[in-house]
Amino acid sequence: MKFIFCALALIAQIASAGLQKYSSLVVADANPTATVPPNAIRVTYLGVNGFQFEAGGHVLLVDPYFTRVGLWSAALNQPIQSDANRVGEGLRHVRPRADALLVTHAHFDHLLDAPEIMRRTYARLVAGPTEIRLVESFGISPNKCQIVEQGSVRKVGRWTIRAFATQHDRLFGKVPFDQCPPAPREREKPPVKASDWCVGEPLAFVIEAAGKRIYIDSGGVPGAPPDPRIKDVDLAILGVALPDSRERFGEAVRQLRPRYILPSHQDDMFGPVDHGFVFGKMTNFPALLSQSRNLPGRLVLLDYFQPWTLR
Numbered sequence: 001m002k003f004i005f006c007a008l009a010l011i012a013q014i015a016s017a018g019l020q021k022y023s024s025l026v027v028a029d030a031n032p033t034a035t036v037p038p039n040a041i042r043v044t045y046l047g048v049n050g051f052q053f054e055a056g057g058h059v060l061l062v063d064p065y066f067t068r069v070g071l072w073s074a075a076l077n078q079p080i081q082s083d084a085n086r087v088g089e090g091l092r093h094v095r096p097r098a099d100a101l102l103v104t105h106a107h108f109d110h111l112l113d114a115p116e117i118m119r120r121t122y123a124r125l126v127a128g129p130t131e132i133r134l135v136e137s138f139g140i141s142p143n144k145c146q147i148v149e150q151g152s153v154r155k156v157g158r159w160t161i162r163a164f165a166t167q168h169d170r171l172f173g174k175v176p177f178d179q180c181p182p183a184p185r186e187r188e189k190p191p192v193k194a195s196d197w198c199v200g201e202p203l204a205f206v207i208e209a210a211g212k213r214i215y216i217d218s219g220g221v222p223g224a225p226p227d228p229r230i231k232d233v234d235l236a237i238l239g240v241a242l243p244d245s246r247e248r249f250g251e252a253v254r255q256l257r258p259r260y261i262l263p264s265h266q267d268d269m270f271g272p273v274d275h276g277f278v279f280g281k282m283t284n285f286p287a288l289l290s291q292s293r294n295l296p297g298r299l300v301l302l303d304y305f306q307p308w309t310l311r
C-alpha cells in the first residue's frame with residue numbers, strides 16, 4: 001500500500017492547472033441565490049466528489065469532504081482526522097439543514113467528514129453497511145443511518161434514491177485500501193489511519209426529484225458500465241480520478257444517455273480548497289474532452305461552490 005501512495009506522491013510533482021482553459025464548458029447560475037424553480041434541481045460542487053442538490057426547499061448531500069488530508073499523510077498512512085474548521089468553512093456554502101447525506105464508499109475522501117457534517121446539518125446517512133459502521137463508531141445514532149445496497153430504493157424528503165453496486169477504480173492495478181476488517185462483536189473503534197477508511201461497498205446512486213434524474217458515482221472500471229436499467233438521465237456525474245474510470249467513461253455515457261455529463265473527482269483532492277480548482281495529477285481532462293465529442297450529451301464543468309440549476 002505504501003508503494004501505491006509513494007508512486008502517487010511522485011506523480012504529484014507534475015504541475016497542474018485550473019479551469020481557466022475550459023471556461024467555455026463551465027456552467028453557473030447568473031443569480032446563485034434565486035429560488036430554485038419547480039421542475040429543477042440546483043447543483044453545487046463542493047470539491048473532490050462532493051455535491052449539494054437542492055429541489056423544492058429540500059437538500060441532499062453526496063460525498064461532502066472538506067478536510068483535504070495532505071498527500072503525505074495519505075501516502076505514509078498516517079493518523080488522519082476530520083478538521084472541524086475546514087468543515088465549518090465548507091459548510092458556509094451549504095444549506096444549514098440537509099435531508100440526507102449519501103456516500104459512494106468509505107475512503108477518507110468521501111466519508112471522513114460525514115460524522116461532523118451529519119451533526120451540523122442534521123442529515124441522515126444513506127450508505128452501505130461498512131460506511132455506516134464506521135460513522136456509528138463516532139457515536140452517531142443508528143437511527144440516523146439507513147443501509148442501502150444493490151437495488152435499494154429510499155425516499156427521503158423530496159428525494160427518491162436508488163442504489164446500485166459498482167466497482168472502485170484501481171490504482172496501479174489494485175483497489176486502494178481494499179481490506180475491510182470483519183464487523184467486531186463490540187462497538188467498533190473509530191478509524192485512525194488513512195487505510196482504516198477501507199473501501200467498503202462502492203455504490204452509484206440515481207437521485208430523482210422535481211421531475212429530474214441524476215446519476216452519480218465516484219468512478220469505475222472498464223467493462224463494468226452502469227446498470228443497464230439506468231438510461232436517459234438528465235445529468236450523469238461520473239468520477240474520473242484515475243485511468244480506470246477514464247477508460248470506462250465512454251461506455252458509461254453511452255449507457256446513461258445523459259442530457260448533461262459532468263466529470264467529477266478530477267480536482268487535486270490533496271490541495272486546500274481555498275486554492276481553487278486545480279486538476280488532479282493523475283487526471284487527463286483533454287483525453288476526456290476529445291472522447292466526449294463522439295458521445296451523447298453536453299459535457300459541462302462546475303467550479304467550487306458556484307451553483308448551477310439543472311432545468
Ligand SMILES: [Zn+2]
Nearest residue numbers: 105107168218
Ligand atoms: Zn475511493
